[in-house]
Amino acid sequence: MNIDKLMQSLEAKHSGEYEYLQAVREVLTTIEEEYNKHPEFEAAKIAERLVEPDRIFTFKVPWVDDRGEVQVNLGYRVQFNNAIGPYKGGLRFHSSVNLSILKFLGFEQIFKNALTTLPMGGAKGGSDFNPRGKSSAEVMRFCQAYMVELWRHIGPETDVPAGDIGVGAREVGYLYGMYRKLARENTGVLTGKNLEFGGSLIRPEATGFGGLYFVKQMLETAGMDIAGKTIAISGFGNVAWGAALKATEMGAKVVTISGPDGYVYDESGISGEKIDYMLELRASCNDVVQPYAERYNVPFYAGKRPWEVKVDIALPCATQNELNEVDAKLLIENGVICVGEISNMGCTPEAIESFLQHKVMYGPGKAVNAGGVATSGLEMTQNAMHISWTAEEVDDKLRQIMGAIHEQCVKYGREADGYINYMKGANIAGFLKVAKAMLAQGVL
Numbered sequence: 001m002n003i004d005k006l007m008q009s010l011e012a013k014h015s016g017e018y019e020y021l022q023a024v025r026e027v028l029t030t031i032e033e034e035y036n037k038h039p040e041f042e043a044a045k046i047a048e049r050l051v052e053p054d055r056i057f058t059f060k061v062p063w064v065d066d067r068g069e070v071q072v073n074l075g076y077r078v079q080f081n082n083a084i085g086p087y088k089g090g091l092r093f094h095s096s097v098n099l100s101i102l103k104f105l106g107f108e109q110i111f112k113n114a115l116t117t118l119p120m121g122g123a124k125g126g127s128d129f130n131p132r133g134k135s136s137a138e139v140m141r142f143c144q145a146y147m148v149e150l151w152r153h154i155g156p157e158t159d160v161p162a163g164d165i166g167v168g169a170r171e172v173g174y175l176y177g178m179y180r181k182l183a184r185e186n187t188g189v190l191t192g193k194n195l196e197f198g199g200s201l202i203r204p205e206a207t208g209f210g211g212l213y214f215v216k217q218m219l220e221t222a223g224m225d226i227a228g229k230t231i232a233i234s235g236f237g238n239v240a241w242g243a244a245l246k247a248t249e250m251g252a253k254v255v256t257i258s259g260p261d262g263y264v265y266d267e268s269g270i271s272g273e274k275i276d277y278m279l280e281l282r283a284s285c286n287d288v289v290q291p292y293a294e295r296y297n298v299p300f301y302a303g304k305r306p307w308e309v310k311v312d313i314a315l316p317c318a319t320q321n322e323l324n325e326v327d328a329k330l331l332i333e334n335g336v337i338c339v340g341e342i343s344n345m346g347c348t349p350e351a352i353e354s355f356l357q358h359k360v361m362y363g364p365g366k367a368v369n370a371g372g373v374a375t376s377g378l379e380m381t382q383n384a385m386h387i388s389w390t391a392e393e394v395d396d397k398l399r400q401i402m403g404a405i406h407e408q409c410v411k412y413g414r415e416a417d418g419y420i421n422y423m424k425g426a427n428i429a430g431f432l433k434v435a436k437a438m439l440a441q442g443v444l
Helices: 003-013 018-035 039-043 046-050 099-115 136-153 169-183 203-221 238-249 273-283 290-296 325-333 349-357 371-385 391-413 422-440
Strands: 055-064 070-081 087-093 122-127 159-162 230-233 253-259 262-265 300-302 313-315 338-340 361-363
Touching (some): 003 018, 018 046, 018 099, 018 349, 018 422, 039 046, 039 422, 070 087, 070 136, 070 159, 087 169, 099 122, 136 169, 203 238, 203 313, 203 361, 203 371, 203 391, 262 290, 273 290, 349 361, 371 391, 391 422
Parallel strands (some): 087 159, 230 253, 313 338, 338 361
Antiparallel strands (some): 070 122, 262 300
């Protein structure tokens, strides 16, 4: 595989799609050695076929706001690869959504889903519509208009969307309601549903829970205990909430949360009612964390990110490329021992390189945050079997899945000096499963 030649071709065809190109380069660079051990992969042009999505749907979404004015947004669905199962990946509703971001997310989803060992392919979708500040009636009308365009292309054995940024239980409910009306069937075609119509217990917490299960195993593999460690978390939504909840349960102390306005430093630890208050903040639609500082009389740092705080563990939980090289150097100088991406591609390539050079434990998003899609897969299973598992049963299965992912990362990521390159391990493990499936099914 000639990575430079392949990347030059992609850059020429997809100029300006920085997030997508970044994700592809990261994967290709880490799998190159393993890929070249398999001449059958090169003969079948597996890499060239894998880096391009199977198809992309782009459509306009006209809807009427509460003032009676017509609004028009763009909608997308990127179906990337379904070699090991139906397309699976979330829908993101946010003003920042564009094709590059959705392609990067869909590409990452291929390997993340493969790592779960569940039969799910990779996809992603969404719109530049932002639910924040909109009434529930406006959100409903938008979701219904979006699904009018999407429903023909999805199904329980074809493509199963889920939630993501801007798409929670409310949005999934509106989307599912319109799908059910149009398709005239009740099937598990979306995950993240309410419990009353096919949802799974602990789904809102699952990404954060799974991330902490993975980080705990990283530390244990290095002979350490998570109990007593201090943790910096970014974000304050469902992912950060689940992470803070589980970290506290494990005996660690979470000292930061953040938003677009800055970050809060709570030296005494974010636990108990403070974690509950994160959900109140999330529901307020203000998208800021300063009220937490005012309520609990703790410092707030406007316009800054939490990575300047001295902690043992850093957990990006917000969005892509939120931790850069400068942040990484600050964390390293302050003695950080572990960084786990619970957001998708939370660290820039330069930050990752700094962590690897200094032998800091670094867990990539496709492994660390796989708990969310794993639990979505468990929701699909419950829907298909027409049953509902208890929270304990779902949580136990989630632990097992995260343990299996960690085991694969260690298997393929351990280097000669004993350091575990989790990024390399995750990419190789996920890639091999998908590549072998593609090879077995012929050129499609």
